[in-house]
Amino acid sequence: MFALVDGTNFYVSCERVFQPRLEGVPVVILSNNDGSVVSLSAEAKAYGIRRGVPYFEIRELLRHRQGQALSSNYALYGDMSGRMMRRLAAHAPIEIYSIDEAFLDLHGMERYIQAPGGIGRDAKRDVLACTGLPTCVGVAPTKTLAKAANRLAKKYPELQGVLVLDTESRRERALRALLVEDVWGVGRQYALALQQKGVATAWQLAGVGEAWARKHLGGVVGWRLVQELRGQPCQGLLPSEDGTLRRQSLSYSRTFGQPLQLFDAVWGAVSTYLIKAAEKLRAQGDEAHILSIYLSKNRFDPQLQGPAGRTATLTLPMGPTADTLQLLHYGRQLFGRLWEPGNAYTKAGVVLDGLESRERPRQLQLFAPEPGPTPKGRPELMQCLDQVNARFGRGKVTVGCAVPSGGEGAPWQSKSQWRSPAFTTRLEDLLLIN
DNA sequence: TCTGGGGTCCTAGGACCC
DNA sequence: TCTGGGGTCCTAGGACCC
Numbered sequence: 503m504f505a506l507v508d509g510t511n512f513y514v515s516c517e518r519v520f521q522p523r524l525e526g527v528p529v530v531i532l533s534n535n536d537g538s539v540v541s542l543s544a545e546a547k548a549y550g551i552r553r554g555v556p557y558f559e560i561r562e563l564l565r566h567r568q569g570q571a572l573s574s575n576y577a578l579y580g581d582m583s584g585r586m587m588r589r590l591a592a593h594a595p596i597e598i599y600s601i602d603e604a605f606l607d608l609h610g611m612e613r614y615i616q617a618p619g620g621i622g623r624d625a626k627r628d629v630l631a632c633t634g635l636p637t638c639v640g641v642a643p644t645k646t647l648a649k650a651a652n653r654l655a656k657k658y659p660e661l662q663g664v665l666v667l668d669t670e671s672r673r674e675r676a677l678r679a680l681l682v683e684d685v686w687g688v689g690r691q692y693a694l695a696l697q698q699k700g701v702a703t704a705w706q707l708a709g710v711g712e713a714w715a716r717k718h719l720g721g722v723v724g725w726r727l728v729q730e731l732r733g734q735p736c737q738g739l740l741p742s743e744d745g746t747l748r749r750q751s752l753s754y755s756r757t758f759g760q761p762l763q764l765f766d767a768v769w770g771a772v773s774t775y776l777i778k779a780a781e782k783l784r785a786q787g788d789e790a791h792i793l794s795i796y797l798s799k800n801r802f803d804p805q806l807q808g809p810a811g812r813t814a815t816l817t818l819p820m821g822p823t824a825d826t827l828q829l830l831h832y833g834r835q836l837f838g839r840l841w842e843p844g845n846a847y848t849k850a851g852v853v854l855d856g857l858e859s860r861e862r863p864r865q866l867q868l869f870a871p872e873p874g875p876t877p878k879g880r881p882e883l884m885q886c887l888d889q890v891n892a893r894f895g896r897g898k899v900t901v902g903c904a905v906p907s908g909g910e911g912a913p914w915q916s917k918s919q920w921r922s923p924a925f926t927t928r929l930e931d932l933l934l935i936n
Numbered sequence: 937t938c939t940g941g942g943g944t945c946c947t948a949g950g951a952c953c954c
Numbered sequence: 955t956c957t958g959g960g961g962t963c964c965t966a967g968g969a970c971c972c
Contacts, residue, residue: 512972540941540972554939554940561938574940602972689971723969751942751943757940792964
């Protein structure tokens, strides 16, 4: 059996822990650049606001209803997430699935699931008591069914946030009540196609054959999904060691505060993003051997023809690295391949792929690596750079071509007008009760 | 005027190798 | 006109997740 635990309107809940005045108020949390809604409270949902809508469309509605919009504060959410995960990990082996969701492995704990209250209610109570965060819990024999149970636990208040699917009849009842578009792994495209073929509920989806599933739901993924709905596990727990996630790629991208046309401005943004991505890479003790850069134009522009974005990718000739200067060197080459004068760019990003731990055993070098910018003494230099910045503030020391202090006041700087303080991670932002 | 960011997995074709 | 089988790597793209 698996449990899926997730935070209810997680970002809003994090804000409310430190700002009780937001209790009962329609609250929306905005994306970077204050562009669109990424999380919202039940009160905001009741007024018809939905995740993903652009802020300018709901600004008036929110003001009219005395609602509150906040910029997203990932320093706060990330720290609160860590607190929640540490509580959950005390109950069972854990896989952290996203910032506000975790799977718990309950194999061998079946008797505890059945006990009065059960592990779901227990974990939920614990997280609330220790962090102030409300959660929902779904328990079932497969991950997909646990997600389904969680979904229904949220939808029906009488379940009080916990649903256990531990018998055939409970599974059937749940799947009959679940729409196909609410199944984990069925997105917009698939939902539309399924509905057109007369498959409207999760129960109907669980009844399709293997060939059908492979044909209409993206191959082997679709077939696994159907099996999981039937109660046959196809995915095990991927345990998160010491509360962190093992990742295969890492990226840093931002929408600019305004469209940019000048080479220097766009390269200024990309080089800054590269520096940040390299910092993240070193902070998690990894090296990357594939580098991608992408540039995007405004994807909502009706004049736009062709794809909004272009990507350039390179396998680094000297092998895995976490060196800012090497990444900048090759990043500049990739940028040159993408750059087209006369375009108004709205967004850029950097992706580091093929991540390996820096501590891994070194493979025997059979051939001399291609000469890149000289790497002698570089790991030490990078380490020194990170230590100085950790002590004196991010971006205090950087490379010569970069904009100081990480782009503060730069032309690409994102908007973030209503950010709450970093209550839990900055001493100056500590909440004071008078 | 104003529309996020960071991930995953799978497929498929071409180059290249044995 | 005929012209294998199997494998890897690389790249691009499409679907999905939160």
